Amino acid sequence: MSIAEGVTITEGEIIVLPEIHHIVDEAYERFQELCADLNLDAITKDNTWRTFVNVKQKFTLEGDPAHWLCCAIYVACRQACIPSVGSPSTFHGNYVNLTRLLRTSRLSLVDFFDKSRKWADMTDLNQEFRSKIERLERNFAVTTVIFKKFEPIFSGIFKDFSRMELDEYRANRKKLSPRSAADLFEFCWGLFLCVKSSLRISDDLVNSYHLLLASTDLVFFNVAHANRKSLLTPKFQEMADMAGIVDFRLIGSDPACIINVLCDLYDGISVEAKTIKEYWLKPKIRNMIDQGLLRGDPDTLTGLIDEDAFESNSKRLEKEYEEYVLTEGDFDERMYLSVERQADFGMDTQDDFLKTFDKQALFKTCPPLNELRHIMPATPLTGKKYLGDKDDPLGSPVSSATQTVSRLQALLSGRKAEASQNLRDIVANFPKNPIPTMEERLKNLSELFCVRFACTKGEKQPGMHTEFAYYRSQLAQTLFYRLLESILAAENKQRSDKSELSDVMMDESFQISLFACALEIVLFSYSSPKRFPWILDVFDLPGYSFFKVIEIVVRAEENLSRDVVKHLSQVEEKVLEELAWTEDSPLWVALSQRNEPIPSCEEVFLPSQMEKSADAQNPENQPKRYAVIKTPQGEKCVPVAVGGSNQSTLIIQDKNSSQILGVVLPSKHGDKPKRGSSTALFFRKFYHLAFVRLQDLCKNLTVEDEVLRKIWTCLQQSIVNFVVDLMKGRHLDQIIMCCVYVISKVVGNEKSFTEIMRCYRLQPQSASKVYRNVFLGNGEKGDLIKFYNTIFIVCIQKHALKFNTRSEEGEVPLSPVPHLKATPMSPCRKVATKHSVFLRPLKGANKSPSPSKQLRYSFARSPSTNLRAINTMVQLAEKPKAAKRILGEDGTETDMESVVPNKFVKRLQEFIDDRQTMQ
Known part of the structure; x- marks a missing residue:
C-alpha cells in the first residue's frame, strides 16, 4: 500500500490551485485607484503589479483584492531604493504612509499583519522583511499597552476632559493652547512618540514605558514652571505639596520631579525612568532646541508649553515623527488619540480593542499577535499542567515586566560586576583559581555583546545604543558572579575534593554558557526585542552546550522570578526541539565519538517514570535481544533481558552450582548511554517533550x-x-x-x-x-x-x-509511554497545603463521595460561622513556603524543596565529560 501524499500545504485563505490564465479586471481597477491615491512612482507600480499577477496565477486570493494589493504595494515600497542627500546615499522605502495605505485599501492593521505573513510565504520573501513585520506587530502591542497606561497616568495628574468630544473640539479650535488639558494630552503623547522613534525603541516595552513616565514628568515640570496649577487635579496638587513642590515657579529640575511619585503609583522603576530621562530624553529635547526645532530653554528645558511656543513646538514634534513614519514604513501611533481613527486597528472602539488585546486567548484567535509572546509569554505545553494563567491579565504586560526587573534588581542589590569576597574565599582552596580567567573572558564577551547589541547585522537599529548594551552587560556580569557563587556554595558543602569543581570552573564552555544565560535573563527581564536564540548567535555558542547550564542555574538560584523560570523552560524547549539538532551541533560529535547508539525512551527514563502498556506487561510481546557469550564449548548467541545492565560485561552463572556459564560480550555498536550520562539526560527531556506535544496534538x-x-x-x-x-x-x-x-x-x-x-x-x-x-x-x-x-x-x-492490522508480521509490540503527572482537570481543586481544603462548583457537588467529617461552606447559602470555622482551621497551619517549580531532569516539573543539592555535579560534570571526549 502507498502512504505518500501528493498535495500541497494549504492554510487559511490561501488555496493552491492549477494555473490561472486570466486577471480579474476589478483588481486592476482597484490597483490603479490605490496608486493614484498614494502617488506611486512608475517603477514601484510595475514591480507591484508584476508580483501580484505572478501570485494570482499560483494562488486563489480570497476576499477583497485590494487587501492583497495593499500587501504587494507595501513590500514593493519597502524594497524600493530612493536616492538621498547625505549618508547613506540611498535608503529603502519611498515614503509610503502605511496608515494611509491601509485606510485607502480599507484594510485594518490587524488584518494587514495577518495577510502580510501569508504574502511573505507566497512570495518567499527574505527574513529581513519578515522581521520588519514582526517588529511592527510588537510595536503595535507595546504601544497599545503603553497608551492604556498613559490615559490613567495623565488623568491622575491633569484635569480630565471628555475623550468622546476630543475630535469635535480638535476640528473647531483655531489654535493650539497650553490652557487646554486636551491639547496638553496630545502634546505629551507627541513628545513621547517623537523621542521614542528617534531612539528606535518602539518594540522595547520596559524602556518605552519608562520613557513615557519621563515624558510625563517633563510636561509636568513645564506646567509647574509656568505656574499653571489650574491644569492639575486637586488630588495631585495635594500630592505635589506633600512631595515638597510648593513653589511651582522653581526652575531647578529636582524640586518639580515627580518620577518617584509616578513610579510608585503606576508600576514604574525610578532608577530606570531617571536614567532614560537624563541620558535620552533631555539630550534629545536639548538638541532640538539647539537646532532651532523647538523653542525653550536648553539648560532647564522649560518654556516648552509657553503661550507663544506651544503651537509651533507641537507641530514640530508632529513633523519630526511624521518623517520617521514615512521613512521607516511604520504605522502612525497618533491614531490612538482619535476615536474615529481607532477603527483602523480592526476593532470597533479602542476600549473594545484593549479589552480584547489583554486577554491571553487573543494570541490564538487573532493571528497578528501570535508572535508577541515575548510581551505576554505563553506557558509551554510542558508547564501547562503546573502553571496557571495570571490572576489579572488585564493591563498585566507593563506590571509584569517592571516587577520582573524589580525582582532582578533586588536580587543583585548591593553587588558589583565582580567576584564577591565570599566567592573568592570559596575558590581559594581550589587547585586553580578560575577568577582571573573569568574576568578576562567576561571582559571580551561583554565587548562583543555591546557591539552586537548596538547594531545587529542586517538590521537598522541605531537607537540600540552602546550605553544601553553596557548597562545590560554590567547587570549580566553581576548576575554571573551571583549565580556562580550560588552554584559553588551548594557544591562546596557536598565534596571535599575540589579538583573536579575547579576543572569545571576553568572550562571555557561552562563560563560562556553561564554568562550567556545571565545575559538572557537580563534581556528577558527588560523585555528586550533581542530574543532567544539571539544571544547564542552573538557568542557562536551551540544550543546543546547552552542547554546544560539551564537547570544548573534554576536549581542554584531560588530567587529567580516565576516568569524568568518559565522563560528558561521555553528556552530549554527551543534547544530540545531544534537547536540541538543543527548540522554543526556538538550532539552529533558526542554520539559518534562515544560510540553510543540512540537510546529509546524506556532506556533513559527510570522505571517509575514509565507507564506499562498491555504489550509491555506481556513477556511474549517483549522484543528479544541477543548477545554473544563465551562458554567452554565456544561462543553462543543467547537471549538477554530487555534493559539489561549498564556494565560493559555481564557474567552468567548457573543458579544451582554457581558455575560460570559465559560472559556476555559488548555489542558491536557500543553500550546504551547510562541514565545519568550527558546524552541520556538530554534524551530523557527530549522524549518527555515529544510525548507531551504528541499527546496534545492527538487529543485535538x-x-x-x-x-x-x-x-x-x-x-x-x-x-x-x-x-x-x-x-x-x-x-x-x-x-x-x-x-x-x-x-x-x-x-x-x-x-x-x-x-x-x-x-x-x-x-x-x-x-x-x-x-x-x-x-x-x-x-x-x-x-x-x-x-x-x-x-x-x-x-x-x-x-x-507493520502497524497495519493485516500485516503479515503480526502486531508490533508497542512502546510504553512516559508517566505524566495527572492533569488537574477535576472540578474539585485543592486550595490549602496543610489541610484538605477543596473548592468545587456547587452544581453536582453532592454527587461525588466525600469524607464523613467535613467543614462545608456554600457561597450565598451557608451561614458565616461555617466559613469562620474553615478559616480557623487553615490559620492553625504553618504558612507554607513558596516552592518554585522547575523542569526536572526527567522532564517533569518539581518543587525546589525536593531538589537534592548534589545533583548539581551531574550537570557540571557534563562539561568535563564532553571536553574529554572532544580531545
Whole structure:
C-alpha cells in the first residue's frame, strides 16, 4: 500500500490551485485607484503589479483584492531604493504612509499583519522583511499597552476632559493652547512618540514605558514652571505639596520631579525612568532646541508649553515623527488619540480593542499577535499542567515586566560586576583559581555583546545604543558572579575534593554558557526585542552546550522570578526541539565519538517514570535481544533481558552450582548511554517533550489511545533508527506531524496534513516556518509534505506498514509511554497545603463521595460561622513556603524543596565529560 501524499500545504485563505490564465479586471481597477491615491512612482507600480499577477496565477486570493494589493504595494515600497542627500546615499522605502495605505485599501492593521505573513510565504520573501513585520506587530502591542497606561497616568495628574468630544473640539479650535488639558494630552503623547522613534525603541516595552513616565514628568515640570496649577487635579496638587513642590515657579529640575511619585503609583522603576530621562530624553529635547526645532530653554528645558511656543513646538514634534513614519514604513501611533481613527486597528472602539488585546486567548484567535509572546509569554505545553494563567491579565504586560526587573534588581542589590569576597574565599582552596580567567573572558564577551547589541547585522537599529548594551552587560556580569557563587556554595558543602569543581570552573564552555544565560535573563527581564536564540548567535555558542547550564542555574538560584523560570523552560524547549539538532551541533560529535547508539525512551527514563502498556506487561510481546557469550564449548548467541545492565560485561552463572556459564560480550555498536550520562539526560527531556506535544496534538485530533501508542512507537523508532536522516537540521514538530499522518493512514483512521497542521497551530510553540520551511538537504528547503514524500516516508515506510492490522508480521509490540503527572482537570481543586481544603462548583457537588467529617461552606447559602470555622482551621497551619517549580531532569516539573543539592555535579560534570571526549 502507498502512504505518500501528493498535495500541497494549504492554510487559511490561501488555496493552491492549477494555473490561472486570466486577471480579474476589478483588481486592476482597484490597483490603479490605490496608486493614484498614494502617488506611486512608475517603477514601484510595475514591480507591484508584476508580483501580484505572478501570485494570482499560483494562488486563489480570497476576499477583497485590494487587501492583497495593499500587501504587494507595501513590500514593493519597502524594497524600493530612493536616492538621498547625505549618508547613506540611498535608503529603502519611498515614503509610503502605511496608515494611509491601509485606510485607502480599507484594510485594518490587524488584518494587514495577518495577510502580510501569508504574502511573505507566497512570495518567499527574505527574513529581513519578515522581521520588519514582526517588529511592527510588537510595536503595535507595546504601544497599545503603553497608551492604556498613559490615559490613567495623565488623568491622575491633569484635569480630565471628555475623550468622546476630543475630535469635535480638535476640528473647531483655531489654535493650539497650553490652557487646554486636551491639547496638553496630545502634546505629551507627541513628545513621547517623537523621542521614542528617534531612539528606535518602539518594540522595547520596559524602556518605552519608562520613557513615557519621563515624558510625563517633563510636561509636568513645564506646567509647574509656568505656574499653571489650574491644569492639575486637586488630588495631585495635594500630592505635589506633600512631595515638597510648593513653589511651582522653581526652575531647578529636582524640586518639580515627580518620577518617584509616578513610579510608585503606576508600576514604574525610578532608577530606570531617571536614567532614560537624563541620558535620552533631555539630550534629545536639548538638541532640538539647539537646532532651532523647538523653542525653550536648553539648560532647564522649560518654556516648552509657553503661550507663544506651544503651537509651533507641537507641530514640530508632529513633523519630526511624521518623517520617521514615512521613512521607516511604520504605522502612525497618533491614531490612538482619535476615536474615529481607532477603527483602523480592526476593532470597533479602542476600549473594545484593549479589552480584547489583554486577554491571553487573543494570541490564538487573532493571528497578528501570535508572535508577541515575548510581551505576554505563553506557558509551554510542558508547564501547562503546573502553571496557571495570571490572576489579572488585564493591563498585566507593563506590571509584569517592571516587577520582573524589580525582582532582578533586588536580587543583585548591593553587588558589583565582580567576584564577591565570599566567592573568592570559596575558590581559594581550589587547585586553580578560575577568577582571573573569568574576568578576562567576561571582559571580551561583554565587548562583543555591546557591539552586537548596538547594531545587529542586517538590521537598522541605531537607537540600540552602546550605553544601553553596557548597562545590560554590567547587570549580566553581576548576575554571573551571583549565580556562580550560588552554584559553588551548594557544591562546596557536598565534596571535599575540589579538583573536579575547579576543572569545571576553568572550562571555557561552562563560563560562556553561564554568562550567556545571565545575559538572557537580563534581556528577558527588560523585555528586550533581542530574543532567544539571539544571544547564542552573538557568542557562536551551540544550543546543546547552552542547554546544560539551564537547570544548573534554576536549581542554584531560588530567587529567580516565576516568569524568568518559565522563560528558561521555553528556552530549554527551543534547544530540545531544534537547536540541538543543527548540522554543526556538538550532539552529533558526542554520539559518534562515544560510540553510543540512540537510546529509546524506556532506556533513559527510570522505571517509575514509565507507564506499562498491555504489550509491555506481556513477556511474549517483549522484543528479544541477543548477545554473544563465551562458554567452554565456544561462543553462543543467547537471549538477554530487555534493559539489561549498564556494565560493559555481564557474567552468567548457573543458579544451582554457581558455575560460570559465559560472559556476555559488548555489542558491536557500543553500550546504551547510562541514565545519568550527558546524552541520556538530554534524551530523557527530549522524549518527555515529544510525548507531551504528541499527546496534545492527538487529543485535538480526537485520536484514540491505541492509535496514540502506535504513533508514539513509530516516533521512537524514527529517532532511534534514523536520527541522522530525519533530525539533522530539522525540528521535532516536523517529525511528530509526519508520524501522526503516516500511522493514522496505515490504521485506516486517516488525518490529512491540513487537519494536523490546524491542530498543531493551537500549540503555544507553533510557527508556520516549521511546516513551510523544512530542510530537504543540500541547502534546499520545502514544505512539510515535500519532506514527507521525499525523505521521511523513504526511511519509515517499512516500519510504518507493520502497524497495519493485516500485516503479515503480526502486531508490533508497542512502546510504553512516559508517566505524566495527572492533569488537574477535576472540578474539585485543592486550595490549602496543610489541610484538605477543596473548592468545587456547587452544581453536582453532592454527587461525588466525600469524607464523613467535613467543614462545608456554600457561597450565598451557608451561614458565616461555617466559613469562620474553615478559616480557623487553615490559620492553625504553618504558612507554607513558596516552592518554585522547575523542569526536572526527567522532564517533569518539581518543587525546589525536593531538589537534592548534589545533583548539581551531574550537570557540571557534563562539561568535563564532553571536553574529554572532544580531545
